[in-house]
Amino acid sequence: MSSFDDIVESTSDVATDDEHDPEGHTIAWERQQVAALLDETRTALTDIEAAEQRLDNGLYGTCTTCGLEIPVERLDALPATPACVNCAR
Ligand SMILES: [Zn+2]
Numbered sequence: 001m002s003s004f005d006d007i008v009e010s011t012s013d014v015a016t017d018d019e020h021d022p023e024g025h026t027i028a029w030e031r032q033q034v035a036a037l038l039d040e041t042r043t044a045l046t047d048i049e050a051a052e053q054r055l056d057n058g059l060y061g062t063c064t065t066c067g068l069e070i071p072v073e074r075l076d077a078l079p080a081t082p083a084c085v086n087c088a089r
Pocket of ligand 1: 063064065066067068083084085086087088
């Protein structure tokens with residue numbers, strides 16, 4: 001899996017040879033990868049902001065679906081998760 005920086009770098013390297021590099025991916029493909037990364041990051045950010053809000057409201061660690069407490073081990077692994085294991089399934 002390429003990092004954002006790797007993709008940006010390789011994209012600028014081949015910027016003048018669009019679609020014709022037999023070794024690499026096309027710029028269109030790379031752009032798609034970057035867009036997917038950005039989407040993922042935006043989703044993660046939304047989750048984190050929602051978790052912050054629950055923290056402010058004193059509801060952090062409480063499942064937003066069933067209202068039960070989310071186990072600490074789960075919060076350690078997924079600090080921004082809004083749901084307990086049962087409800088996340
Ligand atoms: Zn739940």
